[in-house]
Amino acid sequence: MITLSKIADVRAACDAARARGDRVGFVPTMGFFHEGHRSLMRAARADNDFVVVSLFVNPTQFGPHEDLTAYPRDPDGDRAVTEVEAVDVLFTPTVEEMYPQGARTTVHVAGLTERLCGASRPGHFDGVTTVVAKLFSIIGPSQAYFGRKDAQQLAVIRRMTTDLGLPVGVVGCPLVREADGLALSSRNLYLDADARQAATILSGALYMASEAVVRGQRDARALRQLVVDTVANVPAVQLDYVEVVDAATLEPVEQLTADTLVALAALVGKARLIDNVTIMFLGGVPTPDLGVLTASSGTTEDH
Numbered sequence: 001m002i003t004l005s006k007i008a009d010v011r012a013a014c015d016a017a018r019a020r021g022d023r024v025g026f027v028p029t030m031g032f033f034h035e036g037h038r039s040l041m042r043a044a045r046a047d048n049d050f051v052v053v054s055l056f057v058n059p060t061q062f063g064p065h066e067d068l069t070a071y072p073r074d075p076d077g078d079r080a081v082t083e084v085e086a087v088d089v090l091f092t093p094t095v096e097e098m099y100p101q102g103a104r105t106t107v108h109v110a111g112l113t114e115r116l117c118g119a120s121r122p123g124h125f126d127g128v129t130t131v132v133a134k135l136f137s138i139i140g141p142s143q144a145y146f147g148r149k150d151a152q153q154l155a156v157i158r159r160m161t162t163d164l165g166l167p168v169g170v171v172g173c174p175l176v177r178e179a180d181g182l183a184l185s186s187r188n189l190y191l192d193a194d195a196r197q198a199a200t201i202l203s204g205a206l207y208m209a210s211e212a213v214v215r216g217q218r219d220a221r222a223l224r225q226l227v228v229d230t231v232a233n234v235p236a237v238q239l240d241y242v243e244v245v246d247a248a249t250l251e252p253v254e255q256l257t258a259d260t261l262v263a264l265a266a267l268v269g270k271a272r273l274i275d276n277v278t279i280m281f282l283g284g285v286p287t288p289d290l291g292v293l294t295a296s297s298g299t300t301e302d303h
């Protein structure tokens with residue numbers, strides 16, 4: 001495993017890999033690795049000859065009052081994780097390396113970025129798509145791996161890749177949860193013990209919504225209300241939004257007839273957390289994709 005921080009060096013390493021006939025797999029991240037990140041690295045390792053992980057806390061995707069400076073970082077721990085996961089290159093550019101002249105060019109995916117997290121985080125997805133497009137251009141992967149934890153991000157990146165005809169396969173990987181259901185996130189570090197306990201209502205409410213659909217509920221408004229009412233039982237959790245939308249277009253639905261995303265965001269203590277479940281209709285039968293549970297204890301030392 002080598003760590004590279006210059007664009008020219010990582011481009012050269014990827015050029016050399018492709019010249020050998022290697023398939024290049026890529027996992028973009030903001031670091032502070034946990035099992036969710038590791039699952040993407042393992043998927044990339046399984047499918048490709050040469051695996052690149054980027055670690056870049058991208059300032060352009062943070063709003064002016066968001067947690068850019070507080071965002072958790074652990075460069076040494078992260079390097080150790082990439083060694084264990086047999087990553088070939090860890091790309092750790094500086095902000096100056098990525099944006100030497102500031103940023104005048106933006107990739108904007110219209111529509112999909114305006115709802116859900118886009119409504120409360122204006123400009124966030126432009127930051128994401130622009131940096132991911134730039135990383136794709138530097139690394140030239142055949143496949144790139146993203147978690148379904150960030151379901152809107154995945155839908156937006158798929159759409160960008162299709163619209164721009166980028167020669168990259170976008171692979172969505174299962175949402176990884178703690179044993180009690182909490183979605184793993186670097187931001188869980190912000191939760192004190194009480195907030196950590198309160199946060200489990202988010203996945204709990206999504207499980208209840210999934211069960212309701214399996215039992216026959218198809219009305220999106222009723223489903224949304226079920227989540228709102230369930231979360232309201234825990235005053236420490238303040239919902240930002242709950243939406244029931246088409247899984248690909250992110251357009252609101254009234255009745256569940258095809259693959260549907262139930263997505264939410266909430267403030268819990270100092271953390272803004274997101275979670276979701278996708279309900280797939282396989283042969284007309286609703287099948288919730290709740291993700292996978294990890295065996296790890298979820299302490300902050302565990303990332």
Ligand code: AMP
Nearest residue numbers: 029030031036146147149150175176184
């Ligand atoms: P981040 O470092 O938070 O920007 O995340 C980097 C990648 O890891 C994104 O594709 C995320 O969707 C993915 N990821 C983060 N948390 C999880 C999780 N709990 N399960 C699966 N993937 C995740």
